[in-house]
Amino acid sequence: MLIMLISKIRYIHALGVRCSSSHYVTTPIFYVNAAPHIGHLYSAVIADAHCRYQRLRYPDRNVRLCTGTDEHGTKIQQAAAGHKIPVAQYCDEISARYRDVFKAAGIANDDFIRTTEKRHKEAVAHFWQTLQSRGHIYSAAYSGWYCVSDETFLTDSQLRLDEESGTRFSLESGHPVEWTEETNYMFRLSQFQDDVRHWVKQEARIRPAKFEKILLDTLSEPLPDVSVSRPSNRVHWAIPVPNDDSQTVYVWLDALINYLSSVGYPNEKYLKQWPPAQQVIGKDILKFHGIYWPAFLLAAGLEPPQQLYVHSHWTVDGQKMSKSKHNVVDPVQAAEQYTMEGLRYFLLREGVAHSDGNFSHVKALRILNSELADTLGNLLSRACAKSLNPQQIYPAPHAEESSALLKELDAAKRMQESLLQMAARCEQHYECNHFHLVADTVIATLHATNNFFECAKPWELKAGASAANAPRLETIIAMTMDALRLCGIVLQPMMPQLAGRLLDKLRVPGEQRQWKYLASHVASNSRPLDAQSALLFQRIVEQQDNKPAPEKEKEKTESKRSKAKKQKELKKNKQASSSST
Ligand code: MSP
Numbered sequence: 001m002l003i004m005l006i007s008k009i010r011y012i013h014a015l016g017v018r019c020s021s022s023h024y025v026t027t028p029i030f031y032v033n034a035a036p037h038i039g040h041l042y043s044a045v046i047a048d049a050h051c052r053y054q055r056l057r058y059p060d061r062n063v064r065l066c067t068g069t070d071e072h073g074t075k076i077q078q079a080a081a082g083h084k085i086p087v088a089q090y091c092d093e094i095s096a097r098y099r100d101v102f103k104a105a106g107i108a109n110d111d112f113i114r115t116t117e118k119r120h121k122e123a124v125a126h127f128w129q130t131l132q133s134r135g136h137i138y139s140a141a142y143s144g145w146y147c148v149s150d151e152t153f154l155t156d157s158q159l160r161l162d163e164e165s166g167t168r169f170s171l172e173s174g175h176p177v178e179w180t181e182e183t184n185y186m187f188r189l190s191q192f193q194d195d196v197r198h199w200v201k202q203e204a205r206i207r208p209a210k211f212e213k214i215l216l217d218t219l220s221e222p223l224p225d226v227s228v229s230r231p232s233n234r235v236h237w238a239i240p241v242p243n244d245d246s247q248t249v250y251v252w253l254d255a256l257i258n259y260l261s262s263v264g265y266p267n268e269k270y271l272k273q274w275p276p277a278q279q280v281i282g283k284d285i286l287k288f289h290g291i292y293w294p295a296f297l298l299a300a301g302l303e304p305p306q307q308l309y310v311h312s313h314w315t316v317d318g319q320k321m322s323k324s325k326h327n328v329v330d331p332v333q334a335a336e337q338y339t340m341e342g343l344r345y346f347l348l349r350e351g352v353a354h355s356d357g358n359f360s361h362v363k364a365l366r367i368l369n370s371e372l373a374d375t376l377g378n379l380l381s382r383a384c385a386k387s388l389n390p391q392q393i394y395p396a397p398h399a400e401e402s403s404a405l406l407k408e409l410d411a412a413k414r415m416q417e418s419l420l421q422m423a424a425r426c427e428q429h430y431e432c433n434h435f436h437l438v439a440d441t442v443i444a445t446l447h448a449t450n451n452f453f454e455c456a457k458p459w460e461l462k463a464g465a466s467a468a469n470a471p472r473l474e475t476i477i478a479m480t481m482d483a484l485r486l487c488g489i490v491l492q493p494m495m496p497q498l499a500g501r502l503l504d505k506l507r508v509p510g511e512q513r514q515w516k517y518l519a520s521h522v523a524s525n526s527r528p529l530d531a532q533s534a535l536l537f538q539r540i541v542e543q544q545d546n547k548p549a550p551e552k553e554k555e556k557t558e559s560k561r562s563k564a565k566k567q568k569e570l571k572k573n574k575q576a577s578s579s580s581t
Pocket of ligand 1: 027028029038039040042043257258280282283285313314315
């Protein structure tokens with residue numbers, strides 16, 4: 001009872017005063033032991049789409065997105081040694097690749113933090129000293145199985161023994177572990193079990209809810225204290241423990257503190273943005289963010305994050321991505337085929353946070369061609385076609401023609417209903433990071449609009465046929481463009497550049513791209529369209545190399561046959577012409 005009370009007081013004390021206009025969002029910081037792949041990009045794209053929506057919907061909110069790289073520890077030391085490059089240079093190179101990929105993918109991060117930066121090292125030293133002065137750190141002889149790849153000690157129940165080789169592996173990641181005996185500093189995690197459980201159980205703290213259950217299961221067993229340092233002679237590429245050079249700070253404690261260093265901790269200004277409104281993480285790092293992190297923060301007297309948003313993983317053609325399987329999807333290469341906007345759309349459209357998603361070329365091609373090229377792109381091209389729209393305008397509708405169309409055509413009514421519901425539905429989906437449902441809703445509206453366009457048959461009213469048809473033709477184009485304008489506004493967080501080009505083409509002024517403009521309907525005056533091309537998304541044509549082998553063989557034989565046929569004909573013609581001369 002007393003423990004519960006102390007735990008509650010500690011928790012309430014840690015809440016502090018939160019600045020409600022601040023909305024601080026983070027991605028995990030990425031290990032620099034390998035180049036970025038689509039799984040890494042996925043964490044960043046979720047956080048970016050979330051922030052872009054926040055900026056559109058709540059323009060007064062101070063939204064801040066931080067990402068960066070995690071550069072210390074044995075794993076990085078070994079990777080640099082493997083490449084025979086000095087470790088600092090190795091970190092610079094891989095960190096720059098993350099920065100470049102995120103830039104190319106339109107990730108609008110306000111900060112990119114590296115754990116090798118001075119500002120971060122200072123924050124770690126201050127945080128350590130705070131934990132120490134509050135009595136949460138002690139020194140002890142420690143032994144256990146350490147997994148370098150996961151950068152963590154594992155208990156027996158987290159291991160699998162391979163009887164043949166006698167090697168133990170991490171059950172979760174499948175990587176080998178090594179027996180380690182050393183003197184370490186330990187953090188009194190066991191004392192924060194009730195505080196952490198209380199934090200986890202708060203409404204919408206961990207999303208999707210499935211991951212809350214996983215954390216509560218872990219928390220139903222007593223938590224062991226955790227080692228928070230390693231001897232410097234073993235892990236030298238790390239931040240030294242303040243006042244004890246023989247030890248370096250455990251990489252996960254170091255890494256988690258990046259979220260604080262980015263907002264200026266320990267300078268008090270960090271309080272303006274603390275705590276994070278949402279921290280996006282992959283399911284593999286749930287324990288570190290859902291147990292260690294709130295415990296470290298509560299121990300330091302700081303408020304833990306408002307929400308952890310946990311996503312599942314991408315497999316490739318049903319297999320886990322790994323270097324050894326040669327199936328790692330490089331976002332830069334993928335973007336050459338799908339475009340970066342297409343790749344963003346595919347990840348957000350096809351990924352669902354609670355279950356693993358499968359990245360398949362066939363699926364990507366099908367979705368991008370049918371949704372971005374045929375449904376969205378084609379509609380814009382048709383509405384902007386010179387044959388229907390010779391003046392190249394976004395016309396104003398004629399009120400009596402709109403009413404007539406809505407009365408006469410079921411398709412017009414269905415489009416209108418779909419448009420009326422779209423904003424509220426998409427808002428609800430964006431609030432929960434359900435990007436796939438946003439895409440579903442927008443695509444359904446675009447299908448309804450394509451259907452309206454088809455049923456209204458604007459080509460039968462083409463200018464020139466009869467001047468009396470002009471008001472109806474303009475109204476059909478105006479209603480179609482208005483639907484496109486609204487879909488463009490909604491799609492901005494998912495595909496900022498492509499949606500931007502759509503809104504540019506329709507000459508929608510910058511300030512009218514905010515979420516609140518979804519409530520306003522057609523423009524009252526005609527306006528000229530932008531001169532840029534109306535081609536939004538080029539249909540992707542299957543490349544030769546991606547075709548299945550039997551298909552390629554068939555084509556080869558066919559082309560050989562037709563070559564032989566042509567040569568035969570050529571010979572015949574030559575003979576014929578020589579005999580005629
Ligand atoms: N450095 C740690 C995080 C420290 S945060 C204080 C780390 N880095 S990581 O580079 O291995 O992973 C970064 C993110 O990428 C994690 O959210 C992880 O879940 C995500 N992904 C790595 N592989 C993935 C897939 N195959 N699919 C989706 N996301 C995946 O962990």
